[in-house]
Amino acid sequence: MSENLLSRRLGFLLAVILVSIAVGAPSQCAQKSSDAQTTPKTNSLDDAMKAMFDVRTFAQAEISPDGNKVAWVESLPGPGGAPSANSAIYVAEVSAPDARTRITAGDGKTAYEEHDVAWSPDGKQIAFLSDASTQGQLQLFVMNSSGGSAKQVTHMKGFLASPGWSPDGKTVALLFTENATRAAGPLVAETPDEGVVSEEFLEQRLTLVDPAAATVRQISPADMYVYEFDWAPDSNRLVITAAHGNGDNNWYIAGLFKIDAASGAMTGIVAKPGMQIGVPKWSPNGRTIAFIGGLMSDEPIVGGDVYLVPEAGGNAENITPNIHTTASWLTWTPDSKKVLIAQYADGVSAIHEMSLDRSSSLDTFFDGSILSGDFGMLFSISGDAETIGLIRQSFDKPPEVWVGKSGEWKQITHRNDGLRLAWGKSVSLHWTTDIGKVQGWLTYPNDFDPAKKYPLIVRVHGGPSWAVTPAWPTRWSYAMALPSQGYFVFQPNPRGSYGQGEKFAAANVKDFGYGDFRDIMAGVDEAIKSAPVDPERIGLTGWSYGGYMTMWGVTQTNRFRAAVAGAGLSDWLSYYGENKIDQWMPPFFGANVYDDPAVYAKSSPITFIKNVKTPTLVVVGDSDGECPPPQSYEFWHALKTTGVPTQFVIYPHEGHEFADPAHSRDVIERAVGWFNQYLQPSR
Numbered sequence: 001m002s003e004n005l006l007s008r009r010l011g012f013l014l015a016v017i018l019v020s021i022a023v024g025a026p027s028q029c030a031q032k033s034s035d036a037q038t039t040p041k042t043n044s045l046d047d048a049m050k051a052m053f054d055v056r057t058f059a060q061a062e063i064s065p066d067g068n069k070v071a072w073v074e075s076l077p078g079p080g081g082a083p084s085a086n087s088a089i090y091v092a093e094v095s096a097p098d099a100r101t102r103i104t105a106g107d108g109k110t111a112y113e114e115h116d117v118a119w120s121p122d123g124k125q126i127a128f129l130s131d132a133s134t135q136g137q138l139q140l141f142v143m144n145s146s147g148g149s150a151k152q153v154t155h156m157k158g159f160l161a162s163p164g165w166s167p168d169g170k171t172v173a174l175l176f177t178e179n180a181t182r183a184a185g186p187l188v189a190e191t192p193d194e195g196v197v198s199e200e201f202l203e204q205r206l207t208l209v210d211p212a213a214a215t216v217r218q219i220s221p222a223d224m225y226v227y228e229f230d231w232a233p234d235s236n237r238l239v240i241t242a243a244h245g246n247g248d249n250n251w252y253i254a255g256l257f258k259i260d261a262a263s264g265a266m267t268g269i270v271a272k273p274g275m276q277i278g279v280p281k282w283s284p285n286g287r288t289i290a291f292i293g294g295l296m297s298d299e300p301i302v303g304g305d306v307y308l309v310p311e312a313g314g315n316a317e318n319i320t321p322n323i324h325t326t327a328s329w330l331t332w333t334p335d336s337k338k339v340l341i342a343q344y345a346d347g348v349s350a351i352h353e354m355s356l357d358r359s360s361s362l363d364t365f366f367d368g369s370i371l372s373g374d375f376g377m378l379f380s381i382s383g384d385a386e387t388i389g390l391i392r393q394s395f396d397k398p399p400e401v402w403v404g405k406s407g408e409w410k411q412i413t414h415r416n417d418g419l420r421l422a423w424g425k426s427v428s429l430h431w432t433t434d435i436g437k438v439q440g441w442l443t444y445p446n447d448f449d450p451a452k453k454y455p456l457i458v459r460v461h462g463g464p465s466w467a468v469t470p471a472w473p474t475r476w477s478y479a480m481a482l483p484s485q486g487y488f489v490f491q492p493n494p495r496g497s498y499g500q501g502e503k504f505a506a507a508n509v510k511d512f513g514y515g516d517f518r519d520i521m522a523g524v525d526e527a528i529k530s531a532p533v534d535p536e537r538i539g540l541t542g543w544s545y546g547g548y549m550t551m552w553g554v555t556q557t558n559r560f561r562a563a564v565a566g567a568g569l570s571d572w573l574s575y576y577g578e579n580k581i582d583q584w585m586p587p588f589f590g591a592n593v594y595d596d597p598a599v600y601a602k603s604s605p606i607t608f609i610k611n612v613k614t615p616t617l618v619v620v621g622d623s624d625g626e627c628p629p630p631q632s633y634e635f636w637h638a639l640k641t642t643g644v645p646t647q648f649v650i651y652p653h654e655g656h657e658f659a660d661p662a663h664s665r666d667v668i669e670r671a672v673g674w675f676n677q678y679l680q681p682s683r
Contacts, residue, residue, distance in 0.1 A: 044446060048422035048484035049668060053475045053661060056415040059087065059115055060378070061401045063389035065123040067382030069093055069145070070389045070412055071103065072401045073115045078661075085659075086111040089128055091145065094387070094403050097412040105141045105150040106132035113138065116162060119145070121169045127211070129160055140174060142211045153214045159204075162228075166235040171261070173229055173238060176207040176218065177247075190580075190625035190655060201246045206238065208261060219264035227251055227299070232282050232311075236261050239269065239280045239289050239311075248625075251299040252276055252583040256291060258311070269313045276587075278302035279329055285336040287311055292327050293318075295506045297465040297545070297584055303328050303498040303505065306341060306354070325350065326467070326498035326505060329378050333385045342379060344467045344499035347428050347439040351379060351388075394470040395426040395443065416472075423483035424448045426470065429490075431526040435507055438519045439499065440492035441468055442527050445483045455537035455679040456488040458524060458560075460553075462544035464496035464508055464516065475664040476657060478566075478671050479541055485672055487539075487679075490527045494519030510590045512572075512603035513552045520549070521557070536561070537679045540614075541671065543567050544627055544656065548605070551635050554616055555608035562678035563616040564671045567627040567656060570635035572600035578628045609638045615645035617674040619667055621654025647674075 059073040071091045078084030088111070092100040103126055106112050114130040126145050129138045133152055138160045143150040153172075154160070159180035163172050180202050206220040206229055220226050220240065225247035229240045238259050243250035256270040256277060269289060270277070276296035282289055289311055294304020303326040309316040320327060320341075329342040333353075341352045379390040386405055393399035398416035402409050424444030431438055445454050459479040461468050468491040473480035482489055493499055494516040496508035508516050528535050540560040542550045547568025554563050569575050576582055576593035586592050593600050601607055616639055620632040629650060636648035649670065651663045658664050 044422065044484040045481060045669075045672060047420065048446075048481040049475075049665060051419050051422045052473050052477060052481065052668075053665070055398050055419060055472055055474055057474065058391045058399050058401060058413075060117055061380060061389040061391050061403075061412075062117055062119060063380045063382050063387050063403065064119050064145070065121060065383040067094070067384065067387035067405070069123070070097075070401060070403050071117045071119065071126060072389075072391075072413065073117060074413070074415060076111045078111075084111065086113055087115050088112075089114050089117050089126075091126070092412060094410065094412070097410075101147065103128060103143065103150075104132065105130035105139075105143075105152065118163050118165055118172070120165050121167055125169075125211075127163045127165065127172050129163065140172065140209055142172070151211070151214075153209055153211045154216055156216065158202075161204075163209075164229065164231065166231050166261075167233050168235040170210070170212075171235070172209045172211055173231065174207055174209065175204050175226060175229070177202050177204040178218075190623045192623070204247055206240060206259060219261065220259060221264070221266065224266075225250060227254055228278065228280055230280050230282050232258075233284055233286045239282050241277055241280055241291075246580065248299075249581045249583050252296075252581075252587070256280060256289065256309070267313070269311070270309055270316055273316070275304070276302075277307075281330060281332055282311070283332050283336040284334050288336070290330055290332065290339055291316075292330065294326075294502050295465060295509070295587055297463050297588070301463065301466050303344060303465055305502050306330060306339065308356075319354070319356070322501065322503075324501040324504075325352075326501065328498070331379075331381060333381075334383065340379075340381065340385075344469065346499055347441060347467065347469060347493055349469050393472045395423075395441075395472065396421055398472040419472075422446060423473075423480060423489075427530075429523065429526050429530060431522050433515075433519050433522045435495045435504065435515060435519065437500065438492065438494060438523060440490060440523045440527075441470075442531060443480070443483050443489040443491070444531070445486050445488060450532060453532050453534040454486060454488050455539065455675070456490055456524070456527060456533045457482050457539045457541060457675060458490050458492070458520065458553075460520065460540075460542035460546035460549040461491065461493070461497070462542070462546050464512075464545045465498060465505060466545075467493045467498040469499075475661060475668075476543075478543075478664070478668045481668045481672060482675065485676065487675070488527065488531060488533055490523065492520050492523040494523070509588055510599055512588070513549070513556070513605075514603075517549065517553065517556060520553075521559075524559075535559075539563060539675050539679055541566070545569075547627065547632075550616075551605040552603075554614040555605045555611045558613050560614045562675050563614050564674055565616055565618050565632070565635065566667070567620045567624055567632070568618070568635065569627055569631050570604065570638075571606040571631065572604045573597055574634065575628070575631055576600065578630055580625055606634060606638060609635075610642060612639060612642065612644050615674075615678050617670060618646065618648045619651070619670070620649075621651050621656065621658060621663075623654060624656045626656040 057075045062071045076086040089103040090100045112132045116129040118127045127142050140154040141150040159177040161175045163174040205218045206226045207218045224242050226242045229238045241254045243254040258267045275293045277293045280291045292304045293307050305318050305320045306327050307316040325343040325345040327341050343350050388404045392402045401412040426443040539562045540553045541564040543566035547565045550565040551568045618632045618636045639646040
């Protein structure tokens with residue numbers, strides 16, 4: 001539930017919303033409506049937004065099989081330096097990282113959407129996706145890693161993703177959604193329903209490409225949506241996670257299957273896991289499949305325990321029971337005797353090496369502030385498992401590509417050297433509640449003066465199955481602009497979060513808003529004890545599940561003097577019928593809403609709406625399928641009716657994660673203005 005597909009109510013309802021509420025269209029972002037609470041631009045706020053908007057982000061850091069080169073994907077700025085959808089691929093020798101080469105299907109000067117880079121097993125070729133030949137339509141290209149021109153090997157119409165070479169280097173597998181008009185996944189803006197609404201959907205199928213002959217075969221069944229795959233070492237089979245039906249919804253009930261590369265015949269390995277699963281990896285000796293399983297609220301944010309199952313099928317064995325970390329990604333060592341596991345661990349990220357002979361348990365291979373990609377912790381290893389490529393970042397260091405070997409780490413890129421901090425230091429806090437140890441992060445105001453008392457903003461993360469770990473804020477991290485305006489920002493990881501083990505992550509089942517809210521409020525008390533926080537000036541904010549917790553929080557206490565609810569959820573009962581990803585909900589609520597409406601009602605903010613006194617700003621994208629706009633409309637309407645100060649802003653053509661930088665900027669300015677109005681920060 002932190003980020004998934006659109007479902008709106010009737011078109012009439014949205015029409016009413018759009019004409020009744022202040023809408024943050026690009027032309028209105030500059031002027032805003034007459035009653036909008038704006039904040040004058042200050043140098044400090046400009047500095048914060050520059051640091052958040054100008055950061056170059058990285059999606060991959062792929063080490064070559066011999067460990068001598070690293071390829072990476074980095075974001076590219078648009079006109080005027082604004083963030084854009086374009087990205088570029090570069091390759092550099094680890095020994096001479098400054099002499100990098102751009103891998104492109106274009107002229108090397110123009111910006112394209114180019115990403116999903118994959119080394120061939122011998123390291124001589126690189127496969128990647130690019131829209132250089134047809135703007136807006138990705139195709140698969142292959143080129144020599146030593147240079148030269150790229151060869152286009154597909155001419156497909158639809159959405160392509162995740163190319164991966166077979167171990168024999170003859171075939172590239174990828175995921176293909178024929179005739180898709182948008183990227184797969186729950187974060188993008190949803191296409192509106194119109195006319196007769198049906199259950200028809202497009203399937204993402206496993207597709208094999210012969211780069212030499214430029215031939216394409218779709219091998220998975222037409223009625224099966226494939227999410228992930230990994231090749232068997234014999235190159236004749238693949239393991240996939242897949243489910244029948246709507247792809248954005250049914251990931252939550254996906255099974256684990258083998259598929260024959262020649263015939264497309266499928267065999268179940270774990271057909272009904274009874275949990276969410278991800279990251280299937282076939283062992284190099286061909287005998288075992290590893291995967292991550294657990295209670296997960298979002299397809300892009302994998303977390304849980306590590307399981308092993310024989311490739312012939314059978315019972316899956318949990319090899320990390322009762323650990324106090326959360327696995328997020330994994331890969332095998334070449335001898336099939338160890339698994340390298342990327343994990344959330346008590347508010348930071350870590351990579352651990354686990355011996356499968358049980359001779360050692362989770363010996364720390366690396367532990368620190370490392371992230372890769374938007375939602376998880378990915379890394380790549382060389383063929384001999386001696387060299388690792390990854391992206392490192394923290395609250396005070398922007399992301400860059402690094403390579404590590406024998407415990408020695410080398411920075412490869414310096415794309416963000418020019419960025420400057422616009423917030424103070426961040427410290428890890430711990431406190432104890434009835435669940436045990438809880439952790440969170442407290443970020444200090446910029447230009448902190450220990451002699452002053454400062455207001456505090458509590459920012460709750462999405463998910464709920466996710467965690468706050470050290471990362472440089474981006475334009476979606478709107479709350480991190482607040483330290484530049486004289487605020488502490490507190491980001492807790494309450495029960496339901498990753499990083500303290502699977503029991504901790506599952507402790508919010510049938511309990512949304514209760515145990516997790518106790519954890520958050522106890523964390524607020526810890527922050528007040530730890531820093532000069534004014535207890536009379538505390539605000540609350542969050543996006544997605546954090547937006548829900550914001551709506552919930554103001555119904556449970558009057559300690560918060562102002563709130564900003566982003567893409568929130570006000571009524572679990574109506575939400576169940578409005579969204580297209582209802583499969584995520586029964587594992588958390590214990591039943592569907594029609595069988596047990598009471599468990600949904602007891603955790604719904606709308607049930608306690610008459611308690612609210614806190615002025616609340618409500619914002620959402622009009623095409624958000626994960627947290628549909630009617631949820632925000634319902635909450636705003638109730639506050640307006642009961643006389644609570646409120647404002648509602650709907651952003652056009654936006655999904656759960658905003659695409660338009662102008663809208664992100666507007667959210668930041670409005671949130672800062674709203675908190676400034678009610679909390680009067682120290683300046």
